[in-house]
Amino acid sequence: xxxxxxxxxxxxxxxxxxxxxxxxxxxxxxxxxxxxxxxxxxxxxxxxxxxxxxxxxxxxxxxxxxxxxxxxxxxxxxxxxxxxxxxxxxxxxxxxxxxxxxxxxxxxxxxxxxxxxxxxxxxxxxxxxxxxxxxxxxxxxxxxxxxxxxxxxxxxxxxxxxxxxxxxxxxxxxxxxxxxxxxxxxxxxxxxxxxxxxxxxxxxxxxxxxxxxxxxxxxxxxxxxxxxxxxxxxxxxxxxxxxxxxxxxxxxxxxxxxxxxxxxxxxx
Amino acid sequence: xxxxxxxxxxxxxxxxxxxxxxxxxxxxxxxxxxxxxxxxxxxxxxxxxxxxxxxxxxxxxxxxxxxxxxxxxxxxxxxxxxxxxxxxxxxxxxxxxxxxxxxxxxxxxxxxxxxxxxxxxxxxxxxxxxxxxxxxxxxxxxxxxxxxxxxxxxxxxxxxxxxxxxxxxxxxxxxxxxxxxxxxxxxxxxxxxxxxxxxxxxxxxxxxxxxxxxxxxxxxxxxxxxxxxxxxxxxxxxxxxxxxxxxxxxxxxxxxxxxxxxxxxxxx
Numbered sequence: 001x002x003x004x005x006x007x008x009x010x011x012x013x014x015x016x017x018x019x020x021x022x023x024x025x026x027x028x029x030x031x032x033x034x035x036x037x038x039x040x041x042x043x044x045x046x047x048x049x050x051x052x053x054x055x056x057x058x059x060x061x062x063x064x065x066x067x068x069x070x071x072x073x074x075x076x077x078x079x080x081x082x083x084x085x086x087x088x089x090x091x092x093x094x095x096x097x098x099x100x101x102x103x104x105x106x107x108x109x110x111x112x113x114x115x116x117x118x119x120x121x122x123x124x125x126x127x128x129x130x131x132x133x134x135x136x137x138x139x140x141x142x143x144x145x146x147x148x149x150x151x152x153x154x155x156x157x158x159x160x161x162x163x164x165x166x167x168x169x170x171x172x173x174x175x176x177x178x179x180x181x182x183x184x185x186x187x188x189x190x191x192x193x194x195x196x197x198x199x200x201x202x203x204x205x206x207x208x209x210x211x212x213x214x215x216x217x218x219x220x221x222x223x224x225x226x227x228x229x230x231x232x233x234x235x236x237x238x239x240x241x242x243x244x245x246x247x248x249x250x251x252x253x254x255x256x257x258x259x260x261x262x263x264x265x266x267x268x
Numbered sequence: 269x270x271x272x273x274x275x276x277x278x279x280x281x282x283x284x285x286x287x288x289x290x291x292x293x294x295x296x297x298x299x300x301x302x303x304x305x306x307x308x309x310x311x312x313x314x315x316x317x318x319x320x321x322x323x324x325x326x327x328x329x330x331x332x333x334x335x336x337x338x339x340x341x342x343x344x345x346x347x348x349x350x351x352x353x354x355x356x357x358x359x360x361x362x363x364x365x366x367x368x369x370x371x372x373x374x375x376x377x378x379x380x381x382x383x384x385x386x387x388x389x390x391x392x393x394x395x396x397x398x399x400x401x402x403x404x405x406x407x408x409x410x411x412x413x414x415x416x417x418x419x420x421x422x423x424x425x426x427x428x429x430x431x432x433x434x435x436x437x438x439x440x441x442x443x444x445x446x447x448x449x450x451x452x453x454x455x456x457x458x459x460x461x462x463x464x465x466x467x468x469x470x471x472x473x474x475x476x477x478x479x480x481x482x483x484x485x486x487x488x489x490x491x492x493x494x495x496x497x498x499x500x501x502x503x504x505x506x507x508x509x510x511x512x513x514x515x516x517x518x519x520x521x522x523x524x525x526x527x528x529x530x531x532x533x534x535x536x
Contacts, residue, residue: 040309041308042314046310046421046514046515047308048512051512051514146418149418150417151415154414160432161415161436164428164429164432167428168428168429244316245316245318246314
């Protein structure tokens with residue numbers, strides 16, 4: 001049987017979604033991937049649900065025009081605010097960030113889950129809803145952490161500023177529920193700050209805190225969605241598209257863990 | 269003689285330009301003002317010159333359609349990257365942020381000027397060019413400070429995080445030129461951080477540093493541009509438009525110093 005050689009599509013508001021591509025390439029090394037970063041309109045995290053939905057649909061259409069057989073919404077903000085609209089508009093399966101992230105959290109937790117993300121993700125209530133559907137007795141506390149995205153993009157992932165920012169946010173989160181045992185990094189940028197967040201969470205809580213992120217959970221969900229129909233081709237292609245030519249040279253390798261190559265500029 | 273009752277237009281990438289409106293209302297209390305914040309596409313500071321120019325032209329057209337007699341480009345990034353295109357497209361005078369800011373800096377400085385702003389403002393070289401035109405012997409050092417905009421929007425304008433961020437950026441700036449005597453806050457958001465920036469600059473330099481910003485300089489330039497033809501009407505109107513309904517309720521009063529009222533949502 002010939003395997004389906006159509007690519008997997010991944011979109012994000014910017015470059016952060018390359019953390020999902022990184023996990024995907026590890027889990028499914030034979031699959032061609034098309035990545036779209038909407039860098040002309042990044043960030044989505046401070047924008048309204050209506051605007052996030054409009055931008056997300058434009059990104060999905062771009063991927064569908066390139067004949068993807070599966071679409072991953074790497075951006076937590078887009079997943080939290082636009083997944084129903086994206087699923088309705090798509091003839092191929094759509095995997096968001098929130099449900100896989102919630103599944104990882106429920107698997108790791110003994111009942112108290114903290115979720116940090118952008119303002120739009122937190123305001124959507126999507127993580128609370130996804131966790132309640134999986135584990136109705138779990139308690140969920142959420143906090144918007146607007147400084148973490150620019151902190152990751154500045155590359156200040158360790159040091160005095162990163163410590164002070166993490167300390168301020170996590171103190172607020174653990175004051176809301178001192179029994180939190182699992183922390184969800186509910187934004188594609190946050191895996192770059194996993195070190196300082198894990199350390200400061202343990203310090204604030206006075207004990208170890210499990211830290212989960214949606215990137216690897218999404219890669220597992222994609223593997224399940226493809227079932228047996230995944231490629232074992234030895235050389236898979238990654239093509240990156242951006243809506244604005246900005247800083248992928250600097251930021252790309254940080255998020256992807258390898259050189260993403262020169263992106264192609266497109267207008268949505 | 270009837271004075272010209274057409275409004276003054278001000279646009280910005282987001283809500284930061286309300287610091288310019290605040291200075292303008294103080295300098296010209298009788299003038300009606302139309303403010304446009306492109307909150308659906310904020311921030312401009314990390315985007316490419318081509319994209320900044322395209323977005324800025326759309327903002328200008330919106331103001332011109334509302335019959336303004338003078339257009340102020342509150343956003344330093346837009347001023348630094350798009351002013352020639354805006355001037356060419358406008359039948360009414362256009363005042364940017366960079367030249368008034370450079371004039372204030374040259375007036376305050378004994379020859380060594382530091383400029384902090386967004387990545388796009390710093391990359392443009394606009395401040396160096398404007399200062400060189402006014403004072404060719406001045407030395408100019410610039411530094412992009414990407415965390416200051418989200419810091420101001422988070423409202424963390426004092427405290428441990430603000431101190432640590434200011435310390436890190438200003439140490440880097442003063443290492444480039446230890447003789448800096450004047451610091452230009454080259455972004456509409458930075459006046460909210462003027463306290464911590466002034467204090468930390470003095471600590472890093474070991475002496476007082478003059479701190480200037482473009483908001484009040486722009487209000488003076490607008491007053492000059494209008495000459496005698498400014499209104500002394502007792503009740504002037506401020507109308508705010510935004511491209512996305514987001515957080516003007518929280519952020520507006522911080523930047524404007526008064527309640528901007530409910531903004532009108534527009535699509536550019």
